[in-house]
Amino acid sequence: MDKPVYTLEFEKPLRELSTQLDQLRQQSLENNLDLSSEIAGITRKIEATQREIYSSLTPWQRVQIARHPKRPYALDYVGMICEGFQELHGDRQFNDDRALVGGTAFFNGDAVMIIAQQKGRETKEKIARNFGMPQPEGYRKALRLMKTAEKFGLPVFTFIDTPGAYPGIGSEERHVSEAIAVNLREMAMLRVPSISVIVGEGGSGGALGIGVTDRVLIFENSYYSVISPEGCAAILWKDSAAAPKAAEALKLDAPTLEKFKVVDEVVAEPFGGAHNNPTKAADALKYALHKHLNDLRGLDEERLLDTRYERFRHLGRFEEAGVVTS
Amino acid sequence: MSLFSKPKYSTVVVKKKDIPKGLWTKCPISGEIVFNKELEANQMVVPKSGYHFPIGARARIAGLFDPETFVEVDASVRSADPLQFVDSQRYPDRIKKYERDSGLPEAVICGTGEIHGIPVSVAVMDFRFCGGAMGSAAGEKITRAIEVALKKKIPCIIFSASGGARMQEGIFSLMQMAKTSAALGRLGQASLPYISVLTHPTMGGVTASFAVLGDVNIAEPGALIGFAGARVIKETTKQTLPPGFQSSEFLLKHGLIDQIVNRLELRDRLRDLLSALYLRKKPAPAKT
Numbered sequence: 001m002d003k004p005v006y007t008l009e010f011e012k013p014l015r016e017l018s019t020q021l022d023q024l025r026q027q028s029l030e031n032n033l034d035l036s037s038e039i040a041g042i043t044r045k046i047e048a049t050q051r052e053i054y055s056s057l058t059p060w061q062r063v064q065i066a067r068h069p070k071r072p073y074a075l076d077y078v079g080m081i082c083e084g085f086q087e088l089h090g091d092r093q094f095n096d097d098r099a100l101v102g103g104t105a106f107f108n109g110d111a112v113m114i115i116a117q118q119k120g121r122e123t124k125e126k127i128a129r130n131f132g133m134p135q136p137e138g139y140r141k142a143l144r145l146m147k148t149a150e151k152f153g154l155p156v157f158t159f160i161d162t163p164g165a166y167p168g169i170g171s172e173e174r175h176v177s178e179a180i181a182v183n184l185r186e187m188a189m190l191r192v193p194s195i196s197v198i199v200g201e202g203g204s205g206g207a208l209g210i211g212v213t214d215r216v217l218i219f220e221n222s223y224y225s226v227i228s229p230e231g232c233a234a235i236l237w238k239d240s241a242a243a244p245k246a247a248e249a250l251k252l253d254a255p256t257l258e259k260f261k262v263v264d265e266v267v268a269e270p271f272g273g274a275h276n277n278p279t280k281a282a283d284a285l286k287y288a289l290h291k292h293l294n295d296l297r298g299l300d301e302e303r304l305l306d307t308r309y310e311r312f313r314h315l316g317r318f319e320e321a322g323v324v325t326s
Numbered sequence: 327m328s329l330f331s332k333p334k335y336s337t338v339v340v341k342k343k344d345i346p347k348g349l350w351t352k353c354p355i356s357g358e359i360v361f362n363k364e365l366e367a368n369q370m371v372v373p374k375s376g377y378h379f380p381i382g383a384r385a386r387i388a389g390l391f392d393p394e395t396f397v398e399v400d401a402s403v404r405s406a407d408p409l410q411f412v413d414s415q416r417y418p419d420r421i422k423k424y425e426r427d428s429g430l431p432e433a434v435i436c437g438t439g440e441i442h443g444i445p446v447s448v449a450v451m452d453f454r455f456c457g458g459a460m461g462s463a464a465g466e467k468i469t470r471a472i473e474v475a476l477k478k479k480i481p482c483i484i485f486s487a488s489g490g491a492r493m494q495e496g497i498f499s500l501m502q503m504a505k506t507s508a509a510l511g512r513l514g515q516a517s518l519p520y521i522s523v524l525t526h527p528t529m530g531g532v533t534a535s536f537a538v539l540g541d542v543n544i545a546e547p548g549a550l551i552g553f554a555g556a557r558v559i560k561e562t563t564k565q566t567l568p569p570g571f572q573s574s575e576f577l578l579k580h581g582l583i584d585q586i587v588n589r590l591e592l593r594d595r596l597r598d599l600l601s602a603l604y605l606r607k608k609p610a611p612a613k614t
Contacts, residue, residue: 165534167554168563172572175582177534177553181507184535188508189515204491204500205534205553212504226491226500226531231558236413236493250496251409260408262497312508313469315501316462317408324406 008064010053017046050272057221059253060244063229065221066200070275072282074116074159074199075101080282081289082107085114088148091140094174099130099162100138100210102145107157108290113149115142115210116159119200132201133166139179139209143186150192155293158196158210163228165206180209187212188312193296193304195289197267198222199274202252214308215292216262218254219281220269224262225252262315264292353377369589378546378589380526382428383435383452386485390448390593396439400470404431405463411494420456420494428454433488434464436471438478442597442609447475450485453527458488460532461495465502468536472509472520481519481604483596486537490530503535510539519603521596524551524574524583542599543583544592545574551582 007015021042028035057065065071078085082105090096102115117134120126142158149156165176187194187210194213201207202224218224227235232250233242251257254266267288270277296304318325350359356375365372369389370379381389387396404421411417425431433455438447449471451458460468468484475482491499513520522540524533526549533553537543545551552572559567570576577583587595601609 165553166562167558169559169565169567169571172552172554172559173580175538175580178538178582180534180553181503181536181538184504184507185511185514185539188504189511205503205531208500208503209534212508224497224500226496227493232493249409249411249413250493252496257497260497262501309508309512312501312504315505316465316498317406317495318461318463318466319404319406321402 006069008061008068010061010064013049014046014053017042017049021046054271054273058244058248059223059251060229060247062221062253063223063243063247065273065275066219066223068273068275069121071200072274072278073121074118074161076278077159077199077282077285078105078114078116080279081286082112082114088145089141091137091144093137093140095135095137097130097135097138097141098128099132099166100134100142102142104154107293111152111154113145113154113156114159115145115156117162117207117210119161130166132162133164134162134206134209135166135168135171136174136176136179139165139176139183142210143179143183146187146190146194150190153192155192155296156190156194156213157289158194158213160196160198160202160207160211160224161200161222162203162206163201164203165209177205180205183209184212188309189305191301191305193293193299194308195292195296197285197289198224198254198263199285203228212308212312214296214304214311215264217265217267217285217288217292218257218263219267219274219285220254221273222254223247223252224254224257225250260315351379371589376547376588378526378548380453380487381589382454383430383450383485386450387435387437387439387448389589390596391439391441392443396437398435398437399474400436400467401431403463403467403470405461405492405495407494408462408498409494409496411496413494417494424455428452430455432463432467433458433460434467436467436474438474438480441593441600444597444600444604445478445480446483446596446600447471447478447480448483448485451487451525451532453487453489456492458486458532459490459492460488460499460502461492462498462502464492465499465505468502468506469509472506472513472536475518475520476509476513476516479516479518481521481600482513483521483523484536484540485523485525486528486532487525488528488530488532488537490532500531503531506536507539510536514541519600521599523587523592525549527551529553529555538582540584541603542585544585544587544595545577545583546589547574547586549574551577 085105087103119132120129195215196211196213197217229243229247230240232246234240257263270280274281353372370381407417436449449468519541521542524545528551
């Protein structure tokens with residue numbers, strides 16, 4: 001028997017229509033009836049409903065898509081857009097973090113360094129990958145591999161997909177804060193081009209810890225936020241059920257982030273989200289990465305570093321002597 | 327009458343409500359009662375027990391620098407409302423309240439001054455303003471303090487006191503972590519010392535950026551310092567937290583900070599450290 005298909009709350013109308021469609025097909029097969037006009041009707045209705053839902057997604061709905069269990073994960077994309085990925089394990093100090101992986105690969109024939117936050121698909125793998133929440137060793141491994149990339153002149157691609165860095169006792173004892181902070185400083189000074197892409201969840205400092213790059217891309221339904229909507233709701237609304245409200249208030253959706261210049265480009269997802277057509281999503285990502293990498297390769301080292309510094313230097317909006325900056 | 331019997335004194339029971347508010351403070355560890363004036367004169371450190379009460383940015387600055395050397399900069403940088411954020415209150419209304427209550431323009435005060443004659447650029451956070459939360463204005467001020475040090479070729483000292491990032495400025499708050507850390511990278515490349523002083527409490531995005539990047543990380547005694555809050559860790563892991571978890575003493579033991587320094591000794595300690603890392607010479611004997 002097929003496993004039940006995971007359906008998001010706002011996708012329920014679609015689910016119902018698709019069940020009807022299956023039933024009609026079954027009937028037409030079993031009873032040898034010609035139901036093609038009914039089938040075509042429902043198919044059109046599905047398309048229309050899909051268009052209606054997906055053309056007016058709320059930030060909270062996008063958060064749900066970003067967390068969809070079927071959403072392509074970092075290594076799915078690496079497999080689709082790169083060749084010959086060689087995973088390189090461990091931080092050479094304590095451990096190998098399975099939630100933050102990396103290694104060399106070839107992108108359009110050229111060598112690149114991949115750094116990727118990876119979630120697990122099945123229960124066992126989910127646990128092994130700590131639900132995509134890296135510990136200090138993950139960030140230290142990432143830095144080690146970025147330094148290797150710098151040594152050999154390879155561009156760095158980072159794939160961001162984490163609810164956040166792991167909040168645990170060991171994580172604190174081994175100073176996850178220091179691991180992230182050092183990455184922020186060192187990534188800002190890395191002498192090779194770097195591009196990050198938020199493929200799913202961009203959870204706060206845990207995401208930023210591999211996100212200080214020349215270019216930051218984001219998939220249309222990914223989010224990037226200083227705090228999870230649930231966490232924000234629990235603190236400011238004293239109720240985690242207010243998460244949809246918090247998601248709205250935090251302005252964490254990709255189109256808004258592009259307006260804020262926090263991200264440089266929104267990569268379009270196929271209709272119904274990246275999980276509906278991973279190949280198409282990967283193609284769009286490959287195209288964007290290629291374009292941005294070409295741009296960056298045109299810059300000499302000094303220019304590259306200055307541009308990266310200025311990019312982050314000007315993020316923030318405040319008031320000075322009564323005038324609001326932007 | 328037995329020799330060892332308890333002598334009888336007439337005792338006066340002082341009810342809590344009889345102590346006029348604002349005159350006295352009780353030390354939470356020794357229970358001793360200290361005059362507020364005495365406490366303030368002692369930089370909010372309880373004389374006998376050594377307990378460190380939080381200290382405001384202005385009072386700290388007054389205790390830190392050589393007299394009349396501190397010059398404040400960027401006092402006109404203040405928080406805006408980039409997200410038009412509203413929860414139970416409008417964010418600008420919250421800001422007004424913090425300004426009123428703390429008498430400060432922002433959660434960070436910046437400037438330059440001298441410590442035993444050594445010039446430094448400083449940023450001092452104040453927990454009373456929005457729990458020291460770092461938004462765009464705070465991040466900008468801290469970054470500028472680092473850039474001033476770079477431009478003037480002088481050391482930088484940052485005092486942290488913060489609950490973390492300021493939620494009401496969303497992603498812009500997160501970006502301040504990158505901005506401040508990148509500026510510290512440039513300061514380091516120029517071989518200019520950065521001393522981070524972590525005070526109670528330093529949490530979240532502030533810990534995971536400039537606060538732990540010091541060439542020397544100093545903590546005040548008994549400060550709470552960490553990334554995730556204790557409640558979040560408990561809820562996520564269902565583990566009991568070890569005693570003293572996330573305290574200065576815990577972090578000294580676990581290797582994150584270089585020293586725990588009493589607030590009253592900090593000026594002299596900074597002179598010694600800056601003499602080593604910046605002047606690279608033994609300090610001249612103090613003038614009397």
